[in-house]
Amino acid sequence: MRWERLWQSVGMAGIVVFFVSAFSPLPNALYRWSASSSEVRPADAIVVLGSSVGANGVLGCGSLQRAVRGITLYRASEAPLIVFSGPNLTGVNEAQVRAELARALGVPSGAILVEDEAFTTREEAARIGATLRGRNLRRILLVTDPQHMRRARALFERVGLQALAATAESAGAADTAPEGRLSLMRETLGELLARSYYHAAGYL
Amino acid sequence: MDQAFLLILTGVTSILALLVGVWRLRLPLSSLKRGASRALECLGVMLGFFVLNLAVGIAGTLLWRQATGIFLSLYHVNDATLLGISLLQGLVFEWWRRESREPKG
Numbered sequence: 108m109r110w111e112r113l114w115q116s117v118g119m120a121g122i123v124v125f126f127v128s129a130f131s132p133l134p135n136a137l138y139r140w141s142a143s144s145s146e147v148r149p150a151d152a153i154v155v156l157g158s159s160v161g162a163n164g165v166l167g168c169g170s171l172q173r174a175v176r177g178i179t180l181y182r183a184s185e186a187p188l189i190v191f192s193g194p195n196l197t198g199v200n201e202a203q204v205r206a207e208l209a210r211a212l213g214v215p216s217g218a219i220l221v222e223d224e225a226f227t228t229r230e231e232a233a234r235i236g237a238t239l240r241g242r243n244l245r246r247i248l249l250v251t252d253p254q255h256m257r258r259a260r261a262l263f264e265r266v267g268l269q270a271l272a273a274t275a276e277s278a279g280a281a282d283t284a285p286e287g288r289l290s291l292m293r294e295t296l297g298e299l300l301a302r303s304y305y306h307a308a309g310y311l
Numbered sequence: 312m313d314q315a316f317l318l319i320l321t322g323v324t325s326i327l328a329l330l331v332g333v334w335r336l337r338l339p340l341s342s343l344k345r346g347a348s349r350a351l352e353c354l355g356v357m358l359g360f361f362v363l364n365l366a367v368g369i370a371g372t373l374l375w376r377q378a379t380g381i382f383l384s385l386y387h388v389n390d391a392t393l394l395g396i397s398l399l400q401g402l403v404f405e406w407w408r409r410e411s412r413e414p415k416g
Binding site for chain 2: 116118196226283293297
């Protein structure tokens, strides 16, 4: 009997969470609460964090949004250097694909740096931080999505850089369709879990 | 509009199923509550498997990274397929438990 009661309660909780996530504005509110906003000012470099690239060489949505945001900032003369991050996880080098895109959109090769050996946000901060400090560059415009920004920014500040947020917004943040809200909820909970892990591990 | 459409659609088909159950199949309404309770229990076990899979997946990935130094992405557990497989695991486990408990025949 206790078994039945326990699992019935879990099942009911699951249904409540599902309906609240799909049919209420809670995911959008949670997103806004956990997201950072932009504070774009001239900097020494633009750092575009990695996301994903397909085995066919096509950038994932988030990766493309971040890359375009970084290129737009460069074209607006917010910084003289742009760093593209992104490892080779699928047989395709994400950072190189983004660098090629930037060149095709008019960014000179000399203004592009590529970091393709960092797999996590912490490794990106450590490796890019070391490279930029070596060039005596201290103030960066950090490009990532609004939810990821808080964790990423803290990591870059820990390695001695002044990180200004330049968020790459996605259309999903304003989605009110049930499936969109479920995706938003999943992304938000994933980022909150990642933040908790980084805190527990002493990375933040 | 998306939300209202889905709720109205599933509401209408639920009412149709209720009418078919009562009038066509002559199912007693009194057993609907018991059926819903069993469905909830089954769903609970499915979600239990999902949480277990997530926890083992995350812990296993982090341990693998520590032990081997080889990167394995945590995003592998952030895949909707895991929910589908977990639901299947829960369904089989719950029916196994029920079949073992209920008298044959």
